[in-house]
Amino acid sequence: MLERNDLWNLIKFSMEQDLSKITFQTFVEPAKPLQLDNSQMTIEVPTNLHRDYWEKNLAAKFTDLAMQATNEQIRPVMITEEEHQQLTKDSQVTTGNVAAGQSANATTPTFMRETKLNPKYTFDTFVIGKGNQMAHAAALVVSEEPGSMYNPLFFYGGVGLGKTHLMHAIGNKLLESDPTRNVKYVTSESFTNELINAIQTKKQEAFREEYRNVDLLLVDDIQFFANKEATQEEFFHTFNALYEENKQIVLTSDRLPNEIPQLQDRLVSRFKWGLSVDITPPDLETRIAILRNKADLEGITIPDDTLSYIAGQIDSNVRELEGALARVQAYSRLNNSPITTSLVADALKSLHLNSKLSEVSIPVIQEKVAKYFHVTVAELKGKKRNKQIVIPRQIAMYLSRELTDSSLPRIGNEFGGKDHTTVIHAYDKIEAALKTDTEMQKSVGDLKGQLKA
Numbered sequence: 001m002l003e004r005n006d007l008w009n010l011i012k013f014s015m016e017q018d019l020s021k022i023t024f025q026t027f028v029e030p031a032k033p034l035q036l037d038n039s040q041m042t043i044e045v046p047t048n049l050h051r052d053y054w055e056k057n058l059a060a061k062f063t064d065l066a067m068q069a070t071n072e073q074i075r076p077v078m079i080t081e082e083e084h085q086q087l088t089k090d091s092q093v094t095t096g097n098v099a100a101g102q103s104a105n106a107t108t109p110t111f112m113r114e115t116k117l118n119p120k121y122t123f124d125t126f127v128i129g130k131g132n133q134m135a136h137a138a139a140l141v142v143s144e145e146p147g148s149m150y151n152p153l154f155f156y157g158g159v160g161l162g163k164t165h166l167m168h169a170i171g172n173k174l175l176e177s178d179p180t181r182n183v184k185y186v187t188s189e190s191f192t193n194e195l196i197n198a199i200q201t202k203k204q205e206a207f208r209e210e211y212r213n214v215d216l217l218l219v220d221d222i223q224f225f226a227n228k229e230a231t232q233e234e235f236f237h238t239f240n241a242l243y244e245e246n247k248q249i250v251l252t253s254d255r256l257p258n259e260i261p262q263l264q265d266r267l268v269s270r271f272k273w274g275l276s277v278d279i280t281p282p283d284l285e286t287r288i289a290i291l292r293n294k295a296d297l298e299g300i301t302i303p304d305d306t307l308s309y310i311a312g313q314i315d316s317n318v319r320e321l322e323g324a325l326a327r328v329q330a331y332s333r334l335n336n337s338p339i340t341t342s343l344v345a346d347a348l349k350s351l352h353l354n355s356k357l358s359e360v361s362i363p364v365i366q367e368k369v370a371k372y373f374h375v376t377v378a379e380l381k382g383k384k385r386n387k388q389i390v391i392p393r394q395i396a397m398y399l400s401r402e403l404t405d406s407s408l409p410r411i412g413n414e415f416g417g418k419d420h421t422t423v424i425h426a427y428d429k430i431e432a433a434l435k436t437d438t439e440m441q442k443s444v445g446d447l448k449g450q451l452k453a
Protein backbone atom coordinates (compact mmCIF):
# COMPACT_ATOMS: atom_id res chain seq x y z
CA MET A 1 0.00 0.00 0.00
CA LEU A 2 1.28 3.48 -0.85
CA GLU A 3 1.85 5.95 1.96
CA ARG A 4 -0.87 8.56 2.32
CA ASN A 5 1.17 11.48 0.97
CA ASP A 6 2.60 9.50 -1.89
CA LEU A 7 -0.80 8.40 -3.11
CA TRP A 8 -2.20 11.88 -2.64
CA ASN A 9 0.63 13.45 -4.66
CA LEU A 10 0.12 11.03 -7.52
CA ILE A 11 -3.63 11.67 -7.58
CA LYS A 12 -3.10 15.40 -7.33
CA PHE A 13 -0.64 15.26 -10.21
CA SER A 14 -3.16 13.45 -12.42
CA MET A 15 -5.99 15.79 -11.42
CA GLU A 16 -3.85 18.75 -12.37
CA GLN A 17 -3.58 17.35 -15.89
CA ASP A 18 -7.33 16.71 -16.16
CA LEU A 19 -8.97 19.71 -14.51
CA SER A 20 -9.03 23.35 -15.53
CA LYS A 21 -6.42 25.45 -13.77
CA ILE A 22 -8.99 27.40 -11.79
CA THR A 23 -10.85 24.27 -10.60
CA PHE A 24 -7.59 22.66 -9.57
CA GLN A 25 -6.40 25.72 -7.68
CA THR A 26 -9.73 26.29 -5.97
CA PHE A 27 -10.66 22.78 -4.92
CA VAL A 28 -7.66 20.48 -5.06
CA GLU A 29 -4.74 22.60 -3.93
CA PRO A 30 -6.20 23.55 -0.54
CA ALA A 31 -7.23 19.97 0.24
CA LYS A 32 -5.10 18.06 2.75
CA PRO A 33 -4.93 14.27 3.10
CA LEU A 34 -5.23 13.36 6.78
CA GLN A 35 -5.39 9.63 6.99
CA LEU A 36 -5.31 6.60 4.76
CA ASP A 37 -6.53 3.23 5.82
CA ASN A 38 -7.32 0.23 3.67
CA SER A 39 -10.46 1.52 2.07
CA GLN A 40 -10.63 5.26 2.55
CA MET A 41 -8.64 8.45 2.56
CA THR A 42 -9.82 11.20 4.88
CA ILE A 43 -9.29 14.58 3.26
CA GLU A 44 -9.63 17.95 4.93
CA VAL A 45 -11.03 20.88 2.94
CA PRO A 46 -11.48 24.50 4.06
CA THR A 47 -15.31 24.86 3.93
CA ASN A 48 -18.65 23.08 3.40
CA LEU A 49 -18.73 24.42 -0.10
CA HIS A 50 -15.45 22.67 -0.92
CA ARG A 51 -16.75 19.49 0.63
CA ASP A 52 -19.95 19.55 -1.44
CA TYR A 53 -18.01 20.21 -4.61
CA TRP A 54 -15.67 17.31 -3.92
CA GLU A 55 -18.50 14.92 -3.15
CA LYS A 56 -20.41 15.88 -6.28
CA ASN A 57 -17.63 16.36 -8.83
CA LEU A 58 -14.31 14.96 -7.71
CA ALA A 59 -14.95 11.92 -5.52
CA ALA A 60 -15.51 9.51 -8.41
CA LYS A 61 -12.42 10.75 -10.22
CA PHE A 62 -10.42 10.29 -7.02
CA THR A 63 -11.58 6.69 -6.67
CA ASP A 64 -10.75 5.95 -10.32
CA LEU A 65 -7.26 7.38 -10.01
CA ALA A 66 -6.65 5.59 -6.71
CA MET A 67 -7.77 2.33 -8.33
CA GLN A 68 -5.37 2.87 -11.23
CA ALA A 69 -2.53 3.61 -8.85
CA THR A 70 -3.04 0.92 -6.26
CA ASN A 71 -5.49 -1.57 -7.71
CA GLU A 72 -7.59 -1.05 -4.62
CA GLN A 73 -10.94 0.57 -4.00
CA ILE A 74 -10.23 3.71 -1.98
CA ARG A 75 -12.94 6.30 -1.44
CA PRO A 76 -12.38 9.86 -0.28
CA VAL A 77 -14.07 10.96 2.93
CA MET A 78 -14.26 14.72 3.09
CA ILE A 79 -14.22 16.68 6.32
CA THR A 80 -14.02 20.41 6.82
CA GLU A 81 -11.26 22.08 8.78
CA GLU A 82 -13.72 22.92 11.52
CA GLU A 83 -14.98 19.35 11.81
CA HIS A 84 -11.42 18.10 11.96
CA GLN A 85 -10.55 20.46 14.80
CA GLN A 86 -13.63 19.36 16.70
CA LEU A 87 -12.81 15.68 16.19
CA THR A 88 -9.26 16.19 17.41
CA LYS A 89 -10.53 17.95 20.54
CA ASP A 90 -13.06 15.19 21.21
CA SER A 91 -10.46 12.47 20.88
CA GLN A 92 -8.19 14.26 23.31
CA VAL A 93 -11.00 14.45 25.81
CA THR A 94 -11.98 10.81 25.53
CA THR A 95 -8.54 9.27 25.32
CA GLY A 96 -6.47 11.80 27.19
CA ASN A 97 -4.28 11.66 24.15
CA VAL A 98 -2.55 14.97 23.80
CA ALA A 99 0.75 13.79 22.41
CA ALA A 100 1.71 15.20 19.06
CA GLY A 101 1.36 12.92 16.07
CA GLN A 102 -1.49 10.87 17.46
CA SER A 103 -4.41 12.75 15.97
CA ALA A 104 -6.12 11.81 12.76
CA ASN A 105 -2.74 12.33 11.12
CA ALA A 106 -1.47 8.93 12.12
CA THR A 107 -0.58 7.05 8.96
CA THR A 108 -0.27 3.56 10.36
CA PRO A 109 -3.50 1.61 10.08
CA THR A 110 -4.69 1.16 13.63
CA PHE A 111 -5.49 -2.54 13.25
CA MET A 112 -1.83 -3.26 12.74
CA ARG A 113 -0.50 -1.27 15.61
CA GLU A 114 -3.02 -1.50 18.35
CA THR A 115 -5.26 -4.49 18.29
CA LYS A 116 -3.88 -7.56 16.62
CA LEU A 117 -0.81 -8.92 14.99
CA ASN A 118 -0.21 -8.16 11.36
CA PRO A 119 -0.44 -11.57 9.64
CA LYS A 120 2.04 -10.43 6.99
CA TYR A 121 4.80 -9.91 9.54
CA THR A 122 6.13 -13.46 9.78
CA PHE A 123 9.55 -15.11 9.80
CA ASP A 124 8.85 -16.31 6.25
CA THR A 125 8.53 -12.78 4.89
CA PHE A 126 11.54 -11.46 6.82
CA VAL A 127 14.77 -11.22 4.82
CA ILE A 128 17.86 -12.00 6.85
CA GLY A 129 20.97 -9.86 6.35
CA LYS A 130 24.05 -8.83 8.28
CA GLY A 131 22.31 -6.05 10.20
CA ASN A 132 19.45 -8.17 11.54
CA GLN A 133 20.88 -11.70 11.70
CA MET A 134 21.27 -11.80 15.45
CA ALA A 135 17.91 -10.16 16.12
CA HIS A 136 16.26 -12.69 13.83
CA ALA A 137 17.95 -15.64 15.56
CA ALA A 138 16.98 -14.38 19.02
CA ALA A 139 13.39 -13.81 17.89
CA LEU A 140 13.17 -17.35 16.58
CA VAL A 141 14.49 -18.81 19.84
CA VAL A 142 12.00 -16.78 21.85
CA SER A 143 9.08 -17.80 19.65
CA GLU A 144 9.98 -21.46 20.19
CA GLU A 145 10.73 -21.27 23.89
CA PRO A 146 9.03 -18.19 25.29
CA GLY A 147 9.94 -17.15 28.80
CA SER A 148 13.01 -19.31 29.12
CA MET A 149 16.10 -18.03 27.33
CA TYR A 150 15.99 -14.30 26.73
CA ASN A 151 13.57 -12.49 28.95
CA PRO A 152 12.99 -9.71 28.17
CA LEU A 153 14.12 -9.63 24.57
CA PHE A 154 14.91 -6.05 23.67
CA PHE A 155 15.32 -4.89 20.05
CA TYR A 156 16.75 -1.47 19.39
CA GLY A 157 17.76 0.47 16.27
CA GLY A 158 16.73 3.16 13.80
CA VAL A 159 13.27 3.61 12.29
CA GLY A 160 11.83 1.23 9.75
CA LEU A 161 14.43 -1.51 10.16
CA GLY A 162 12.12 -4.39 11.03
CA LYS A 163 11.81 -4.30 14.84
CA THR A 164 8.02 -4.38 14.74
CA HIS A 165 8.06 -7.00 12.01
CA LEU A 166 10.21 -9.37 14.10
CA MET A 167 8.11 -8.72 17.17
CA HIS A 168 4.92 -9.68 15.31
CA ALA A 169 6.68 -12.69 13.80
CA ILE A 170 7.31 -14.00 17.33
CA GLY A 171 3.63 -13.59 18.17
CA ASN A 172 2.41 -15.11 14.92
CA LYS A 173 4.71 -18.12 15.28
CA LEU A 174 3.71 -18.76 18.86
CA LEU A 175 0.03 -18.61 17.95
CA GLU A 176 0.60 -20.86 14.97
CA SER A 177 2.07 -23.55 17.19
CA ASP A 178 -0.46 -23.03 19.97
CA PRO A 179 -3.54 -20.91 19.15
CA THR A 180 -4.66 -20.96 22.79
CA ARG A 181 -1.72 -18.78 23.89
CA ASN A 182 -2.61 -15.29 24.98
CA VAL A 183 -0.50 -12.86 22.97
CA LYS A 184 -0.81 -9.12 23.43
CA TYR A 185 0.78 -6.54 21.16
CA VAL A 186 0.67 -2.89 22.12
CA THR A 187 2.58 0.28 21.34
CA SER A 188 3.86 2.15 24.35
CA GLU A 189 1.55 5.01 23.41
CA SER A 190 -1.50 2.75 23.43
CA PHE A 191 -0.41 1.33 26.77
CA THR A 192 -0.35 4.88 28.16
CA ASN A 193 -3.70 5.78 26.61
CA GLU A 194 -5.36 2.61 27.86
CA LEU A 195 -4.00 3.28 31.32
CA ILE A 196 -5.33 6.85 31.31
CA ASN A 197 -8.72 5.56 30.17
CA ALA A 198 -8.72 2.93 32.88
CA ILE A 199 -7.92 5.54 35.52
CA GLN A 200 -10.62 7.90 34.23
CA THR A 201 -13.26 5.18 34.11
CA LYS A 202 -12.09 3.53 37.34
CA LYS A 203 -11.29 0.27 35.56
CA GLN A 204 -7.71 -0.15 36.71
CA GLU A 205 -8.31 -3.66 37.98
CA ALA A 206 -9.57 -4.81 34.58
CA PHE A 207 -6.59 -3.14 32.94
CA ARG A 208 -4.18 -5.02 35.24
CA GLU A 209 -6.00 -8.30 34.71
CA GLU A 210 -5.70 -7.91 30.99
CA TYR A 211 -2.00 -7.20 31.00
CA ARG A 212 -0.96 -9.60 33.69
CA ASN A 213 -2.68 -12.60 32.18
CA VAL A 214 -0.81 -12.88 28.94
CA ASP A 215 1.72 -15.47 27.81
CA LEU A 216 3.57 -13.09 25.54
CA LEU A 217 3.58 -9.32 25.88
CA LEU A 218 4.95 -7.29 22.98
CA VAL A 219 5.48 -3.58 23.65
CA ASP A 220 6.62 -1.47 20.70
CA ASP A 221 8.59 1.78 20.78
CA ILE A 222 9.10 2.01 24.51
CA GLN A 223 11.18 5.17 24.07
CA PHE A 224 7.79 6.90 24.42
CA PHE A 225 7.74 5.89 28.09
CA ALA A 226 10.22 8.74 28.52
CA ASN A 227 9.05 11.18 31.20
CA LYS A 228 5.77 9.31 31.79
CA GLU A 229 5.87 8.58 35.49
CA ALA A 230 2.49 6.91 35.99
CA THR A 231 2.95 4.72 32.91
CA GLN A 232 6.36 3.61 34.07
CA GLU A 233 5.01 2.82 37.52
CA GLU A 234 2.24 0.66 36.10
CA PHE A 235 4.51 -1.02 33.59
CA PHE A 236 7.00 -1.84 36.33
CA HIS A 237 4.35 -3.90 38.11
CA THR A 238 3.14 -5.50 34.87
CA PHE A 239 6.72 -6.46 34.06
CA ASN A 240 7.34 -7.98 37.47
CA ALA A 241 4.11 -9.96 37.45
CA LEU A 242 4.84 -11.46 34.04
CA TYR A 243 8.51 -12.06 34.71
CA GLU A 244 7.82 -13.92 37.91
CA GLU A 245 5.45 -16.22 36.04
CA ASN A 246 8.08 -16.84 33.33
CA LYS A 247 5.94 -15.13 30.74
CA GLN A 248 7.83 -13.72 27.79
CA ILE A 249 8.23 -9.97 27.31
CA VAL A 250 9.54 -8.44 24.07
CA LEU A 251 10.32 -4.75 23.80
CA THR A 252 11.48 -2.43 21.03
CA SER A 253 12.97 1.03 21.12
CA ASP A 254 15.01 3.34 18.94
CA ARG A 255 17.77 3.33 21.58
CA LEU A 256 19.15 1.37 24.52
CA PRO A 257 17.19 1.48 27.79
CA ASN A 258 19.78 3.64 29.58
CA GLU A 259 19.54 6.21 26.79
CA ILE A 260 15.81 6.77 27.19
CA PRO A 261 15.40 10.08 29.02
CA GLN A 262 14.01 9.81 32.51
CA LEU A 263 13.34 6.12 32.42
CA GLN A 264 13.34 4.87 36.01
CA ASP A 265 16.56 3.04 36.93
CA ARG A 266 14.63 0.01 38.11
CA LEU A 267 13.08 -0.33 34.64
CA VAL A 268 16.43 0.23 32.92
CA SER A 269 18.00 -2.53 34.98
CA ARG A 270 15.09 -4.93 34.37
CA PHE A 271 15.17 -4.30 30.63
CA LYS A 272 18.82 -5.37 30.69
CA TRP A 273 18.13 -8.68 32.43
CA GLY A 274 17.52 -10.53 29.19
CA LEU A 275 19.10 -9.88 25.82
CA SER A 276 19.39 -6.55 23.98
CA VAL A 277 20.08 -6.80 20.26
CA ASP A 278 20.44 -3.98 17.80
CA ILE A 279 19.26 -3.93 14.22
CA THR A 280 21.36 -1.91 11.79
CA PRO A 281 20.44 -0.75 8.26
CA PRO A 282 20.58 -3.39 5.55
CA ASP A 283 23.51 -3.45 3.11
CA LEU A 284 22.92 -3.24 -0.65
CA GLU A 285 22.54 -7.00 -1.15
CA THR A 286 19.97 -7.26 1.62
CA ARG A 287 18.07 -4.27 0.27
CA ILE A 288 17.90 -5.90 -3.16
CA ALA A 289 16.73 -9.17 -1.57
CA ILE A 290 14.03 -7.33 0.40
CA LEU A 291 12.79 -5.60 -2.74
CA ARG A 292 12.82 -8.83 -4.73
CA ASN A 293 10.89 -10.59 -2.00
CA LYS A 294 8.33 -7.81 -1.82
CA ALA A 295 7.95 -7.64 -5.61
CA ASP A 296 7.39 -11.41 -5.75
CA LEU A 297 4.81 -11.27 -2.97
CA GLU A 298 2.92 -8.51 -4.76
CA GLY A 299 3.28 -10.15 -8.17
CA ILE A 300 5.18 -7.19 -9.63
CA THR A 301 7.43 -7.86 -12.61
CA ILE A 302 10.59 -5.86 -12.29
CA PRO A 303 13.99 -6.45 -13.92
CA ASP A 304 17.01 -7.17 -11.72
CA ASP A 305 18.96 -4.09 -12.77
CA THR A 306 15.96 -1.93 -11.93
CA LEU A 307 15.72 -3.50 -8.48
CA SER A 308 19.41 -2.76 -7.91
CA TYR A 309 18.85 0.80 -9.05
CA ILE A 310 16.08 1.36 -6.46
CA ALA A 311 18.14 -0.30 -3.72
CA GLY A 312 21.07 1.95 -4.62
CA GLN A 313 18.92 5.06 -4.29
CA ILE A 314 17.50 4.37 -0.86
CA ASP A 315 19.83 3.29 1.90
CA SER A 316 18.14 4.66 4.98
CA ASN A 317 15.35 2.33 5.97
CA VAL A 318 13.22 -0.54 4.76
CA ARG A 319 9.96 1.34 5.12
CA GLU A 320 11.22 3.94 2.63
CA LEU A 321 12.41 1.18 0.36
CA GLU A 322 8.94 -0.37 0.38
CA GLY A 323 7.39 3.08 -0.13
CA ALA A 324 9.59 3.61 -3.19
CA LEU A 325 8.51 0.28 -4.65
CA ALA A 326 4.83 1.10 -4.09
CA ARG A 327 5.37 4.49 -5.69
CA VAL A 328 7.03 2.92 -8.72
CA GLN A 329 4.22 0.42 -9.04
CA ALA A 330 1.58 3.16 -8.89
CA TYR A 331 3.48 5.30 -11.36
CA SER A 332 3.72 2.42 -13.80
CA ARG A 333 -0.02 1.74 -13.52
CA LEU A 334 -1.00 5.38 -13.95
CA ASN A 335 1.24 5.70 -17.01
CA ASN A 336 0.29 2.29 -18.26
CA SER A 337 3.92 1.37 -18.93
CA PRO A 338 6.16 -1.45 -17.70
CA ILE A 339 8.62 -0.93 -14.87
CA THR A 340 12.05 -0.04 -16.27
CA THR A 341 15.00 1.80 -14.78
CA SER A 342 14.08 4.99 -16.61
CA LEU A 343 10.48 4.82 -15.35
CA VAL A 344 11.85 4.33 -11.83
CA ALA A 345 14.14 7.32 -12.20
CA ASP A 346 11.12 9.42 -13.19
CA ALA A 347 8.91 8.05 -10.44
CA LEU A 348 11.48 8.74 -7.74
CA LYS A 349 12.57 12.12 -9.10
CA SER A 350 10.24 14.13 -6.90
CA LEU A 351 11.70 12.50 -3.79
CA HIS A 352 14.91 14.47 -4.50
CA LEU A 353 17.03 11.63 -3.21
CA ASN A 354 20.20 12.56 -5.03
CA SER A 355 19.97 16.30 -4.75
CA LYS A 356 19.60 16.13 -0.99
CA LEU A 357 22.58 13.88 -0.66
CA SER A 358 24.79 15.67 -3.11
CA GLU A 359 24.01 19.15 -1.81
CA VAL A 360 25.48 18.46 1.59
CA SER A 361 27.58 15.49 2.56
CA ILE A 362 28.94 14.51 5.96
CA PRO A 363 32.59 15.24 5.03
CA VAL A 364 31.56 18.74 3.89
CA ILE A 365 29.73 19.29 7.17
CA GLN A 366 32.77 18.08 9.13
CA GLU A 367 35.07 20.38 7.19
CA LYS A 368 32.88 23.48 7.72
CA VAL A 369 32.31 22.76 11.40
CA ALA A 370 36.01 22.11 12.01
CA LYS A 371 36.94 25.39 10.33
CA TYR A 372 34.25 27.34 12.20
CA PHE A 373 35.45 26.13 15.60
CA HIS A 374 39.17 26.05 14.77
CA VAL A 375 39.56 22.33 15.35
CA THR A 376 40.58 19.60 12.91
CA VAL A 377 38.37 17.04 11.15
CA ALA A 378 40.50 14.32 12.75
CA GLU A 379 39.59 15.70 16.18
CA LEU A 380 35.89 15.64 15.28
CA LYS A 381 36.26 11.98 14.35
CA GLY A 382 38.48 11.19 17.32
CA LYS A 383 37.77 10.27 20.91
CA LYS A 384 38.93 13.34 22.86
CA ARG A 385 36.27 14.44 25.30
CA ASN A 386 37.25 18.00 26.19
CA LYS A 387 34.57 20.62 25.72
CA GLN A 388 36.33 22.43 22.85
CA ILE A 389 36.03 19.26 20.76
CA VAL A 390 32.86 17.64 22.13
CA ILE A 391 30.54 20.53 21.30
CA PRO A 392 31.71 20.97 17.68
CA ARG A 393 31.52 17.17 17.26
CA GLN A 394 27.95 17.11 18.55
CA ILE A 395 27.01 20.04 16.30
CA ALA A 396 28.52 18.27 13.29
CA MET A 397 26.52 15.13 14.12
CA TYR A 398 23.38 17.20 14.59
CA LEU A 399 23.83 18.87 11.20
CA SER A 400 24.59 15.53 9.55
CA ARG A 401 21.27 14.23 10.77
CA GLU A 402 19.38 17.41 9.86
CA LEU A 403 20.83 18.05 6.44
CA THR A 404 21.53 14.64 4.96
CA ASP A 405 19.53 11.46 4.45
CA SER A 406 22.18 9.37 6.15
CA SER A 407 21.06 6.83 8.70
CA LEU A 408 22.23 7.14 12.32
CA PRO A 409 24.71 4.23 12.09
CA ARG A 410 26.13 5.71 8.91
CA ILE A 411 26.68 9.06 10.63
CA GLY A 412 28.31 7.24 13.54
CA ASN A 413 30.62 5.49 11.08
CA GLU A 414 31.67 8.76 9.48
CA PHE A 415 32.66 10.00 12.91
CA GLY A 416 35.34 7.41 13.51
CA GLY A 417 33.06 4.41 13.94
CA LYS A 418 30.90 5.68 16.79
CA ASP A 419 27.74 3.93 17.85
CA HIS A 420 24.41 5.24 16.51
CA THR A 421 23.28 5.92 20.07
CA THR A 422 26.12 8.45 20.42
CA VAL A 423 24.62 10.26 17.44
CA ILE A 424 21.16 10.24 19.04
CA HIS A 425 22.65 11.63 22.24
CA ALA A 426 24.47 14.41 20.34
CA TYR A 427 21.35 15.27 18.39
CA ASP A 428 19.18 15.46 21.51
CA LYS A 429 21.73 17.62 23.30
CA ILE A 430 22.05 20.16 20.53
CA GLU A 431 18.31 20.20 19.90
CA ALA A 432 17.71 20.96 23.59
CA ALA A 433 20.44 23.63 23.68
CA LEU A 434 18.96 25.34 20.63
CA LYS A 435 15.82 26.12 22.61
CA THR A 436 17.57 28.41 25.09
CA ASP A 437 21.24 28.92 24.28
CA THR A 438 21.66 31.97 22.03
CA GLU A 439 25.30 31.22 21.30
CA MET A 440 24.34 27.76 20.08
CA GLN A 441 21.53 29.23 17.96
CA LYS A 442 24.04 31.56 16.33
CA SER A 443 26.68 28.89 15.61
CA VAL A 444 24.18 26.40 14.19
CA GLY A 445 22.42 29.16 12.20
CA ASP A 446 25.74 30.37 10.73
CA LEU A 447 26.81 26.88 9.81
CA LYS A 448 23.47 26.02 8.21
CA GLY A 449 23.69 29.20 6.18
CA GLN A 450 27.21 28.33 4.98
CA LEU A 451 26.24 24.76 4.15
CA LYS A 452 23.15 25.70 2.20
CA ALA A 453 24.87 28.49 0.28
Ligand SMILES: Nc1ncnc2c1ncn2[C@@H]1O[C@H](COP(=O)(O)OP(=O)(O)OP(=O)(O)O)[C@@H](O)[C@H]1O
Nearest residue numbers: 125126127158159160161162163164165290318319
Ligand atom coordinates in the same frame (compact mmCIF):
# COMPACT_ATOMS: atom_id res chain seq x y z
N1 LIG B 1 14.48 -7.72 6.88
C1 LIG B 1 13.28 -7.41 6.41
N2 LIG B 1 12.64 -8.22 5.54
C2 LIG B 1 11.44 -7.90 5.04
N3 LIG B 1 10.75 -6.79 5.36
C3 LIG B 1 11.32 -5.96 6.24
C4 LIG B 1 12.60 -6.21 6.81
N4 LIG B 1 12.92 -5.20 7.64
C5 LIG B 1 11.88 -4.35 7.60
N5 LIG B 1 10.91 -4.81 6.76
C6 LIG B 1 9.65 -4.13 6.44
O1 LIG B 1 9.86 -2.73 6.57
C7 LIG B 1 8.73 -2.11 7.12
C8 LIG B 1 9.14 -1.34 8.38
O2 LIG B 1 9.52 -2.28 9.37
P1 LIG B 1 9.07 -2.16 10.92
O3 LIG B 1 7.75 -1.47 11.03
O4 LIG B 1 9.19 -3.50 11.52
O5 LIG B 1 10.21 -1.18 11.42
P2 LIG B 1 10.57 -0.69 12.90
O6 LIG B 1 12.01 -0.99 13.06
O7 LIG B 1 9.63 -1.28 13.88
O8 LIG B 1 10.36 0.86 12.76
P3 LIG B 1 9.76 1.94 13.82
O9 LIG B 1 10.87 2.23 14.75
O10 LIG B 1 9.43 3.09 12.93
O11 LIG B 1 8.57 1.35 14.48
C9 LIG B 1 7.71 -3.18 7.40
O12 LIG B 1 6.78 -3.21 6.35
C10 LIG B 1 8.53 -4.46 7.42
O13 LIG B 1 7.80 -5.57 6.98
